[in-house]
Amino acid sequence: MWFYVARRFNLFVLTLAILFLLVFLMHKALPGDPLINLSGITNPTFHQLELLDQQYQLDGSVINQYLAFATERLSGNFGLSLTSAQPILNEITQRLPATIELCIYAMILALLVGIPFGVLAAFRYKKMTDLLIVSVSLVFYSIPIFWLGVIGIMFLGLEFQLLPVAGRLNLLYQIEPITGFTLIDIMLSDLTSKAQALRDAFFHLVMPTVTLALFPITVVIRITRAAMLEELNTNHIKAAEARGVSPLIIVLHHALPNAMQPVLAQVSLQLSTLLTSAMVTEVIFSWPGIGTWLMSAIYQRDFPVISAGILICAGLIIVISIVSDLIAIVGTTKRRSLRHGKN
Amino acid sequence: MNKISRLSTKLALVSAIFAQFGCSPAAEDNTQREQGLVYCSEGDPSVFNPQLTTIGTTIDATSNQLYNRLVEYNPRLGKLEPALAKSWSISDDGRTYTFALRDDVVFHQTKYFKPSRRFSATDVAFSFNRIITPTHPYHDISGGNYPFFNSIDLANTINRIEVIDPHTITFHLSSRDSSFLANLATDFAVILSQEYGDYLLSAGQPQLIDIKPVGTGPFILESHYKDNFIRYKSNDLYWAGAPKIKQLVYDITPKSTNRIAKIMTGDCDVSALPQSSELDVIRRNIKLELQVQTGLNVAYWAFNNQAPPFDRLIVRQALAHAINKRAIVKAVYYGSATTAKTVLPPLSWAYHRQLPIYEYNPRKARKMLADAGFPNGFEMTLWAAPAQRIYNPNAVKMAELIQGQLAEIGVKVKIVSYGWGVFMNKLNEYQYDSVLLGWTADNSDPDNFFRPILSCAALMSGNNRVNWCQPQFDQLLNAASGHTNLSQRVDFYRQAQQMLYDEVPLVPIAHALRFQVRDRTVGGISLNPYGGISFAKSHRITKKSF
Numbered sequence: 001m002w003f004y005v006a007r008r009f010n011l012f013v014l015t016l017a018i019l020f021l022l023v024f025l026m027h028k029a030l031p032g033d034p035l036i037n038l039s040g041i042t043n044p045t046f047h048q049l050e051l052l053d054q055q056y057q058l059d060g061s062v063i064n065q066y067l068a069f070a071t072e073r074l075s076g077n078f079g080l081s082l083t084s085a086q087p088i089l090n091e092i093t094q095r096l097p098a099t100i101e102l103c104i105y106a107m108i109l110a111l112l113v114g115i116p117f118g119v120l121a122a123f124r125y126k127k128m129t130d131l132l133i134v135s136v137s138l139v140f141y142s143i144p145i146f147w148l149g150v151i152g153i154m155f156l157g158l159e160f161q162l163l164p165v166a167g168r169l170n171l172l173y174q175i176e177p178i179t180g181f182t183l184i185d186i187m188l189s190d191l192t193s194k195a196q197a198l199r200d201a202f203f204h205l206v207m208p209t210v211t212l213a214l215f216p217i218t219v220v221i222r223i224t225r226a227a228m229l230e231e232l233n234t235n236h237i238k239a240a241e242a243r244g245v246s247p248l249i250i251v252l253h254h255a256l257p258n259a260m261q262p263v264l265a266q267v268s269l270q271l272s273t274l275l276t277s278a279m280v281t282e283v284i285f286s287w288p289g290i291g292t293w294l295m296s297a298i299y300q301r302d303f304p305v306i307s308a309g310i311l312i313c314a315g316l317i318i319v320i321s322i323v324s325d326l327i328a329i330v331g332t333t334k335r336r337s338l339r340h341g342k343n
Numbered sequence: 344m345n346k347i348s349r350l351s352t353k354l355a356l357v358s359a360i361f362a363q364f365g366c367s368p369a370a371e372d373n374t375q376r377e378q379g380l381v382y383c384s385e386g387d388p389s390v391f392n393p394q395l396t397t398i399g400t401t402i403d404a405t406s407n408q409l410y411n412r413l414v415e416y417n418p419r420l421g422k423l424e425p426a427l428a429k430s431w432s433i434s435d436d437g438r439t440y441t442f443a444l445r446d447d448v449v450f451h452q453t454k455y456f457k458p459s460r461r462f463s464a465t466d467v468a469f470s471f472n473r474i475i476t477p478t479h480p481y482h483d484i485s486g487g488n489y490p491f492f493n494s495i496d497l498a499n500t501i502n503r504i505e506v507i508d509p510h511t512i513t514f515h516l517s518s519r520d521s522s523f524l525a526n527l528a529t530d531f532a533v534i535l536s537q538e539y540g541d542y543l544l545s546a547g548q549p550q551l552i553d554i555k556p557v558g559t560g561p562f563i564l565e566s567h568y569k570d571n572f573i574r575y576k577s578n579d580l581y582w583a584g585a586p587k588i589k590q591l592v593y594d595i596t597p598k599s600t601n602r603i604a605k606i607m608t609g610d611c612d613v614s615a616l617p618q619s620s621e622l623d624v625i626r627r628n629i630k631l632e633l634q635v636q637t638g639l640n641v642a643y644w645a646f647n648n649q650a651p652p653f654d655r656l657i658v659r660q661a662l663a664h665a666i667n668k669r670a671i672v673k674a675v676y677y678g679s680a681t682t683a684k685t686v687l688p689p690l691s692w693a694y695h696r697q698l699p700i701y702e703y704n705p706r707k708a709r710k711m712l713a714d715a716g717f718p719n720g721f722e723m724t725l726w727a728a729p730a731q732r733i734y735n736p737n738a739v740k741m742a743e744l745i746q747g748q749l750a751e752i753g754v755k756v757k758i759v760s761y762g763w764g765v766f767m768n769k770l771n772e773y774q775y776d777s778v779l780l781g782w783t784a785d786n787s788d789p790d791n792f793f794r795p796i797l798s799c800a801a802l803m804s805g806n807n808r809v810n811w812c813q814p815q816f817d818q819l820l821n822a823a824s825g826h827t828n829l830s831q832r833v834d835f836y837r838q839a840q841q842m843l844y845d846e847v848p849l850v851p852i853a854h855a856l857r858f859q860v861r862d863r864t865v866g867g868i869s870l871n872p873y874g875g876i877s878f879a880k881s882h883r884i885t886k887k888s889f
Contacts, residue, residue: 082765083764084569084570086569153604157604158604158608161607161609163608164605164608164609165604165605165608166596166601166605166608171574171610172379172380172381172590172592174574296570296762299762300761300765301762301765
């Protein structure tokens with residue numbers, strides 16, 4: 001197992017290095033003063049210029065420049081935003097929690113809805129219920145979320161005015177961002193009308209979360225169904241059936257725990273898709289996370305922010321997939337002794 | 344059986360939890376919401392001091408909320424009213440203005456500064472000396488550019504400011520200026536605190552005066568989260584009576600459709616600048632009211648008059664003949680605007696009704712271009728910002744229409760577009776061939792339509808985007824403001840308009856109507872034809888009185 005972990009770590013470092021290389025090459029190809037694009041300081045003084053030259057080693061060879069660039073970024077120096085003149089790292093820490101919050105709720109919702117329906121479909125294999133679940137999930141699997149989000153805004157928001165369509169909370173509730181997660185921050189705040197604020201935050205969450213969760217729900221349904229079908233055909237299940245154990249207990253107690261392991265492993269692979277969809281969802285619902293931030297940076301030609309956004313999002317996906325891989329290895333007895341990974 | 348009953352109890356519990364949340368977010372209000380008001384604004388202010396800018400978004404967020412002026416213009420009555428000055432007198436030669444100031448005005452008590460004294464004449468002197476005296480310690484802070492005041496040449500208009508006693512101040516002008524009081528009433532002529540200035544200077548952080556504002560206005564800045572929101576609380580010690588709302592929030596929402604969505608779902612109470620295409624949706628919604636105001640504004644197509652071939656009159660005239668204003672107004676404003684003959688709207692008393700127009704005539708335009716030596720046309724850039732302004736709801740669309748119309752006479756147009764902030768900065772480099780911009784008047788004086796955007800002084804301050812400086816034109820403006828006799832002034836302004844027609848430094852396109860949406864539970868917000876919005880008198884209308 002340790003050999004496997006080491007291999008994964010190697011892969012992690014290598015992928016990061018390539019990611020940095022790509023972003024570095026992108027910087028090389030950008031129009032304008034490379035120093036401004038790297039640092040985000042629009043009118044540097046002479047002193048600053050000297051310092052920046054030192055930092056990014058623009059006089060050195062390309063390899064030196066690349067190493068200097070990677071060192072700066074890895075130590076948390078992403079430069080300043082061209083539009084706001086704020087350190088980009090601050091902006092990231094302000095916005096990342098909003099994205100993560102949305103992703104977590106969507107994932108939880110996907111598991112809460114997807115697993116029961118997947119189990120139900122497997123249990124009623126090739127019956128009406130199964131066919132219905134599979135076909136409905138196929139429909140939602142094929143719907144692009146930007147369309148779904150807009151339809152949701154049109155009907156639930158504008159036509160029937162049931163749900164708010166933008167933002168995280170009505171701005172009249174004054175919540176200090178401590179953790180960056182709205183619900184937790186409301187609980188921590190000293191607001192007098194906490195219940196109403198929570199209610200408001202909940203309503204703001206409904207549409208983005210559901211929009212974002214629909215795709216993972218269908219994926220979870222399909223994976224759970226497949227894993228359960230495989231599990232229900234194994235010998236120990238047949239033995240339990242022969243002993244006369246009730247079907248409910250067989251499914252929940254004997255089959256589900258075993259079927260869960262491949263499901264969770266597969267779900268962690270979905271996280272990168274989730275992050276990408278989250279960006280689209282954020283733009284649709286004006287959710288103040290990384291997605292809207294990156295999108296407005298693209299409109300404003302804010303190159304330091306664009307490159308930082310690419311590094312952060314891609315880096316996040318690399319970290320998540322490797323960590324979830326490791327968790328799967330540690331958690332699965334069968335795979336713990338493997339020298340090579342397998343999905 | 345047992346399991347099923349347990350399951351059903353669980354289900355009942357879950358549904359009870361959901362019932363707690365209710366089913367409609369806008370069903371009932373609560374105190375937090377009733378005491379506050381959310382305004383969906385179209386952009387982020389660049390700075391919290393209106394002296395430093397002419398950008399409407401910044402003015403809306405600062406001028407009438409955080410500050411006061413000596414005198415204020417009442418658009419309904421069409422005259423000036425006392426504000427921080429109780430009364431004023433003008434000497435017979437029209438060169439000395441003496442103001443008697445209020446003695447019950449206090450500056451904001453904020454987290455970062457607690458004033459120890461009341462508003463007095465030294466604050467007025469401080470605020471204006473900052474602008475007009477280059478040696479003033481605050482003159483060069485935040486760039487040292489005061490675009491509006493530079494364009495009206497305030498530094499040379501005011502000879503000297505004299506503090507007579509704490510409640511009396513005198514402005515000595517170097518020459519008679521009939522628009523002086525009107526200029527003091529603009530959204531830019533705000534009064535800052537001298538005590539705060541001294542404090543920041545001794546703390547070594549003078550730049551904070553424009554970022555962490557201290558004013559006398561009805562609201563106090565509490566926090567600003569860039570590109571997201573600005574939070575104000577009410578100034579309970581406001582001299583004209585504390586505002587009825589406790590909290591004011593600007594929800595910064597650049598996209599118009601999002602603003603409409605937010606006001607329809609109750610996240611906003613008032614929303615700025617709905618797009619013309621959305622007006623029908625708003626009119627159909629019984630919860631919302633659409634406020635309309637004939638705007639004192641103009642959208643124009645400015646040529647860079649120093650870049651060839653636009654330095655040649657015949658080329659400019661040809662291009663003026665090549666565009667179909669009527670079609671543009673119809674497609675971009677959906678009829679919520681009138682085509683413009685000159686920069687001055689027909690509402691103004693100095694409007695030149697007999698002015699000829701450049702009619703839409705592509706054939707003539709083509710011939711003129713051929714005469715100018717461009718039988719096959721040429722290539723040019725047209726800059727348009729993807730931001731919505733009062734005078735132009737969709738500059739990019741307008742640019743595309745112009746692109747299509749100019750293609751007919753063989754001119755190839757390349758549209759250049761950046762976000763608003765970057766756009767305005769890049770304009771200062773004068774790299775464009777032509778640009779779509781506009782102007783919203785700050786006061787009722789016609790001078791305000793010419794001097795800030797077309798004078799030589801405006802070229803120095805970076806507000807003159809046509810890159811055109813005609814001393815003769817400036818002389819006309821000076822002559823007009825030097826007279827107090829209305830018919831003489833009209834005469835000079837007509838000559839100025841005639842000159843703009845002859846020289847075509849820019850092509851005026853449209854005068855837009857101004858719209859604003861408000862929830863019917865909110866009252867006391869009036870729409871001002873001169874731009875700036877004010878929430879000082881806003882309040883919630885309770886359901887009973889409704």
